[in-house]
Amino acid sequence: MSAQHHDHARMTIDMPYDEHKRLKAMAAFMGVSLKVLVLSCLRDHLLSDNKSNKETLNAFKETDEGQGL
Secondary structure, three states, rough: OOOOOOOOOOOOOOOOHHHHHHHHHHHHOOOOHHHHHHHHHHHHOOOOOOOHHHHHHHHHHHHOOOOOO
């Protein structure tokens, strides 16, 4: 049996393959795991009280358009 981690939960997300590939490519480019990338984004953007600045919003837009990957 594997050890249980009572302070963590597992989450599964179904998503289109092309989006998954893009996220994996971003993580590889940044030199981090996909888990670290997703957790970092969640913490920085959804679980934070900070508001995105114009530069960040432009970076998101460029990434969505496939630029700068």
